[in-house]
Amino acid sequence: MSLHGSDLTLSSTAARSLRAAGTRRRRSLPLLGLLLIAPSLALSITVIGYPIFDVLRMALFEVNRFGRLGDFVGLAHFVDAFSDPIFVQAAWQTVIWTLSVVGGTVLISVPVAIILSEDFYGRMIARTVILLPWAISLAMTAVVWRYVVNGDFGTLNMTLSALGLPFANYPWLAYPTTAFVIEILVGILVSIPFTVTIIMGGLTSIPRTLYEASALDGASTVRSFTSITLPLLRPFMQIAVVLNVIYVFNSFPIIWIMTNGGPSNRTDILITYVYKQAFVFGNLGNAAAGSVAMFAMLLLFAALYLTLTRSTETAEND
Amino acid sequence: MKIDRKYVRALALGATCLALSFQVTSASAKDVVRARFAEYSTQTGPFFQELAKKFNAANPDIEVKVEHLPWPEMQQQLVTDISAGTAPDISHMATRWMAGFSQDGVLAPIEDLMSPAFAETFVPTYLDLQKQDGHTWGLPIAASARGLFYNKALFKQAGIDAVPTTWDQVYEAAGKIDALEGDFYGMGIQGKDLDAEGYWFYSLWTHGGAIFGPDGKSGFASPEAVAATDNYLRFIKANVTQPGVTGSSREDLQNLFAAGKLGMVLSGPWFNAQLAEQGKDVDYGISTIPIATTAATYGVTDTISILESSTVKPSAMKFLEFIFNEENRLEFGKLEGFVPVLKSESTAPFFAENPKMKVFLDMGPVAKFAPLIPAWEEMSDGLRSELSAIYAGEVTSEVGLKRAAERMDALLAKK
Numbered sequence: 001m002s003l004h005g006s007d008l009t010l011s012s013t014a015a016r017s018l019r020a021a022g023t024r025r026r027r028s029l030p031l032l033g034l035l036l037i038a039p040s041l042a043l044s045i046t047v048i049g050y051p052i053f054d055v056l057r058m059a060l061f062e063v064n065r066f067g068r069l070g071d072f073v074g075l076a077h078f079v080d081a082f083s084d085p086i087f088v089q090a091a092w093q094t095v096i097w098t099l100s101v102v103g104g105t106v107l108i109s110v111p112v113a114i115i116l117s118e119d120f121y122g123r124m125i126a127r128t129v130i131l132l133p134w135a136i137s138l139a140m141t142a143v144v145w146r147y148v149v150n151g152d153f154g155t156l157n158m159t160l161s162a163l164g165l166p167f168a169n170y171p172w173l174a175y176p177t178t179a180f181v182i183e184i185l186v187g188i189l190v191s192i193p194f195t196v197t198i199i200m201g202g203l204t205s206i207p208r209t210l211y212e213a214s215a216l217d218g219a220s221t222v223r224s225f226t227s228i229t230l231p232l233l234r235p236f237m238q239i240a241v242v243l244n245v246i247y248v249f250n251s252f253p254i255i256w257i258m259t260n261g262g263p264s265n266r267t268d269i270l271i272t273y274v275y276k277q278a279f280v281f282g283n284l285g286n287a288a289a290g291s292v293a294m295f296a297m298l299l300l301f302a303a304l305y306l307t308l309t310r311s312t313e314t315a316e317n318d
Numbered sequence: 319m320k321i322d323r324k325y326v327r328a329l330a331l332g333a334t335c336l337a338l339s340f341q342v343t344s345a346s347a348k349d350v351v352r353a354r355f356a357e358y359s360t361q362t363g364p365f366f367q368e369l370a371k372k373f374n375a376a377n378p379d380i381e382v383k384v385e386h387l388p389w390p391e392m393q394q395q396l397v398t399d400i401s402a403g404t405a406p407d408i409s410h411m412a413t414r415w416m417a418g419f420s421q422d423g424v425l426a427p428i429e430d431l432m433s434p435a436f437a438e439t440f441v442p443t444y445l446d447l448q449k450q451d452g453h454t455w456g457l458p459i460a461a462s463a464r465g466l467f468y469n470k471a472l473f474k475q476a477g478i479d480a481v482p483t484t485w486d487q488v489y490e491a492a493g494k495i496d497a498l499e500g501d502f503y504g505m506g507i508q509g510k511d512l513d514a515e516g517y518w519f520y521s522l523w524t525h526g527g528a529i530f531g532p533d534g535k536s537g538f539a540s541p542e543a544v545a546a547t548d549n550y551l552r553f554i555k556a557n558v559t560q561p562g563v564t565g566s567s568r569e570d571l572q573n574l575f576a577a578g579k580l581g582m583v584l585s586g587p588w589f590n591a592q593l594a595e596q597g598k599d600v601d602y603g604i605s606t607i608p609i610a611t612t613a614a615t616y617g618v619t620d621t622i623s624i625l626e627s628s629t630v631k632p633s634a635m636k637f638l639e640f641i642f643n644e645e646n647r648l649e650f651g652k653l654e655g656f657v658p659v660l661k662s663e664s665t666a667p668f669f670a671e672n673p674k675m676k677v678f679l680d681m682g683p684v685a686k687f688a689p690l691i692p693a694w695e696e697m698s699d700g701l702r703s704e705l706s707a708i709y710a711g712e713v714t715s716e717v718g719l720k721r722a723a724e725r726m727d728a729l730l731a732k733k
Binding site: 064065066067068086150151152153168169170171172173174175179260262263264265276279280281282283 | 393394397400401418422424501509510511560561562563564565566570573574577579692693695696699702703704706707710712
């Protein structure tokens with residue numbers, strides 16, 4: 001604990017001096033600074049702001065499937081979307097999907113990153129293998145896994161039945177539960193490379209000397225993991241969790257390609273629901289309302305994240 | 319400074335002149351017609367590219383540019399292009415999308431663009447399907463009926479002598495095939511993805527049911543519809559179908575049949591082409607859709623239309639008439655294995671004398687079609703979803719179908 005505390009003081013002193021330097025610079029040239037960032041600010045606002053504005057507009061007006069606007073309808077599209085039982089079902093499934101994929105990814109990525117930061121023979125190969133799923137497009141990964149779990153011709157069942165297990169032609173994607181579990185596992189697989197990279201970055205930022213000192217003080221491996229590694233990894237884990245939540249919440253290809261949201265909409269998540277509404281049924285208004293709801297949820301999450309990180313920062317400064 | 323300004327002005331003037339001259343040349347030159355096709359097979363794109371080349375050579379004042387896309391991308395791409403104002407002049411589409419597009423005013427009526435005798439060359443059933451509100455919105459670029467594909471070798475092995483013509487006979491035959499030594503399944507039933515509802519219509523229509531009831535409301539929950547669903551349920555409960563009906567798409571069933579593992583499956587003429595490539599060892603025959611009370615098959619057409627936004631409609635029509643001339647159409651029909659849409663095609667030996675095509679022609683008169691109403695995609699999705707729950711045994715036929723019918727009625731009331 002003492003080690004942990006002393007490190008925090010050290011890092012927060014450094015942070016404070018950095019921040020002080022920033023303030024000084026800001027104070028000396030405020031106008032020029034603003035002027036210099038104005039073009040990029042304007043560009044960001046246009047590029048990011050316009051689509052949000054457009055979706056909001058579609059959510060509040062009558063709209064045909066080509067995006068042509070009609071009369072103002074207020075919250076009618078929202079009422080339509082929220083009263084659709086499939087929307088509510090998809091919202092729940094989105095929560096399960098996001099929690100399971102992000103949770104699973106972090107649980108697996110931390111030990112993997114720790115192992116990969118150790119020095120061992122063939123480390124480069126192991127690192128490459130872990131990062132490999134990143135190099136393949138999500139759509140292709142989903143297509144390949146759909147074939148792998150195919151009941152009659154899939155390699156999964158071939159392997160399982162070769163091992164003597166009774167899965168000769170088990171149709172994994174035909175049942176909602178097994179289909180969803182498989183999709184979550186694929187989701188975890190494709191999220192691991194990114195998460196491992198972030199956490200490995202975090203691990204290299206932890207000074208070796210801390211471990212050496214704690215070892216001298218007689219701390220066990222478990223103790224140095226819980227008292228040094230985990231607390232110092234926290235900011236990196238936070239980034240990994242937040243970014244993963246955003247990506248996974250909005251992740252479309254895996255579910256769309258493997259089950260199309262079926263059977264009976266039981267693997268639909270909000271993004272596949274919104275896509276169907278917009279491009280299959282032509283209900284752009286309902287789709288826009290659904291998108292606004294999704295946007296609000298992610299915004300809420302981002303705000304929560306900001307307050308969390310800010311409160312830890314102030315705690316550090318005090 | 320002065321010199322600079324002059325220089326800039328001269329440059330600007332020069333650029334304007336250049337731009338203008340381009341404008342003039344392009345306006346005085348050919349009509350450029352962009353035609354977009356959906357791919358039925360890997361040969362569709364090259365076929366139309368070749369046709370465009372021939373057409374361009376014969377019509378120096380028109381230049382046709384062919385684009386081709388896979389089916390799953392067509393709808394979204396077309397909607398996006400129409401919204402952005404970059405739609406092609408001619409586009410291929412599913413006939414059921416045409417219904418919505420024509421109501422939205424994005425398609426051009428073509429009855430006045432066609433040459434006088436041209437409309438007469440079509441089989442009336444298929445051209446009539448492209449008409450709505452007194453206008454013709456497109457031409458039937460593909461038409462198909464469906465039939466029962468059966469594996470002759472498995473029939474022989476299971477001791478089935480006569481090809482089953484009723485559902486009871488199919489049920490009996492499926493049981494015999496499923497009982498054979500090895501991984502063989504009796505009858506394929508589709509429960510997922512594109513056309514899963516179509517697979518149910520075979521049973522619905524042959525049990526005397528209909529999509530619309532006599533009161534103009536949904537016919538999904540009629541006693542005939544329940545009987546049609548229970549017909550499939552007995553196959554599922556007796557385990558004489560492929561495993562995992564709710565996970566099987568049309569492709570899954572076709573792949574199983576092509577691998578020689580499935581005794582019977584309902585499919586269309588395009589399946590001949592796949593079997594010729596991937597199922598060379600499968601000795602199969604094609605028969606009519608089994609019946610309970612009524613003979614029926616599912617007829618489906620695809621449409622090719624001219625878009626309202628096109629500025630070269632007459633040239634676009636000229637290209638369409640070229641595609642549908644006797645020679646080109648016959649070649650296309652042979653290539654993709656579609657049912658003839660031209661009267662002249664129907665008598666061609668390829669269709670009339672080929673046992674693998676003839677059955678689809680013979681069933682033409684009993685063909686039924688999905689309704690052309692704008693919210694049909696949403697209605698059929700609701701139906702698919704409920705069917706999947708019924709096949710999985712989560713709800714009874716009565717309950718699931720009632721929900722599907724309610725959803726359809728709600729959508730009908732809304733529009």
